[in-house]
Amino acid sequence: MKTIVLTGGGTAGHVLPALAIVPELKKKFDRICYIGGSGVEKTLAMDAELPYFETETAKFRRSLSLKNFAIPFKLIKGVKEATEHLKRLKPAVVFGKGGYVSLPSVIAAKKLGIPVVVHESDFSLGLANKIAEKHFGAKVLTAYPETAAENPSRIFVGFPLRDSLFTGQKERAARFLEFDGSRPVLLVVGGSSGSVAINEAVKAALPKLLETYDVVHVMGKNSLRYSDSPHYKPIAYSEAIENLYALADVVVSRAGAGAVSELSALEKSAVLIPLPAGASRGDQLDNAYYAKKYGAVVLEQADLSTQTLLSAIAEAKSVKMRPMSPPANKKIADILFAVANGNVR
Structure with missing residues (x-):
């Protein structure tokens, strides 16, 4: 045995x-x-x-x-x-x-x-x-x-990569979020513990984003609602992230190894906002700039603002990531x- x-x-x-x-x-x-x-x-x-x-x-x-x-x-x-x-x-x-x-x-x-x-x-x-x-x-x-x-x-x-990643159900996510499919979907994921910096940038950019997108915002345990619009859905955590990935047209994410590999494998349009070196050992910066070679848009946290976030999302919408490895x-x-x-x- x-x-x-x-x-x-x-x-x-x-x-x-x-x-x-x-x-x-x-x-x-x-x-x-x-x-x-x-x-x-x-x-x-x-x-x-x-x-x-x-x-x-x-x-x-x-x-x-x-x-x-x-x-x-x-x-x-x-x-x-x-x-x-x-x-x-x-x-x-x-x-x-x-x-x-x-x-x-x-x-x-x-x-x-x-x-x-x-x-x-x-x-x-x-x-x-x-x-x-x-x-x-x-x-x-x-x-x-x-x-x-x-x-x-x-x-x-x-x-x-877990097998379920490739079996995401777009329609199920849309029903859960009550999105009707008439708009492109922006998925924002701040990591398993959320991200104050990303959350605040999204909050400031929401009025502009909601002119175009349905926005689903995975905020972490201290989730707040930044808008009463039916086109904005904040959630603390998703146990079926593969469904959200399937629904999303553009994903804004930290650059942890798992997230980068998943977005690459699924060939998503992605904006990566890596943790700065002072908040980690610098691995997310390395991951993000490697992923940039495969189509990711990288926005460093030091450069994060309403305008830079909107510009990065617009840039990412026009390009999909390529798989980095099987x-x-x-x-x-x-x-x-x-x-x-x-x-x-």
């Missing part, structure tokens, strides 16, 4: 791509389990009906914080817990999707001699995957060919199975 353990989390972006490959993994492994913390990864993995095993996790804060002093103690505890889980599960391979949540299982797997494979979704390696590669011998799969080219041991595979689901599953059988080093 071959078992694989998935790990990763902290944000949905470190979990959903791992879950996307589960249908392919089921063709090759007898048992698929998930090890993670108490955050969003637990909810998503359990929703996917995967056996779930919890460990302590240690989040590194890039700003000065007393909480960083607790990291070594939390990590030691997490590694001990992950070691016990892995001893019981006896996986043939551990697959990490990055994020601080993945480190206890990656370290424990190395300690137990279990091969580790990680996937990097961004243009540059995140901290957890850097540590996994440099210190714990993890095989790194990448979403971008340039990232793989930096190290001959890395393998370019592309980005894993979905990597099967390729990743094939590599994991080969590693589990000792055929990839």
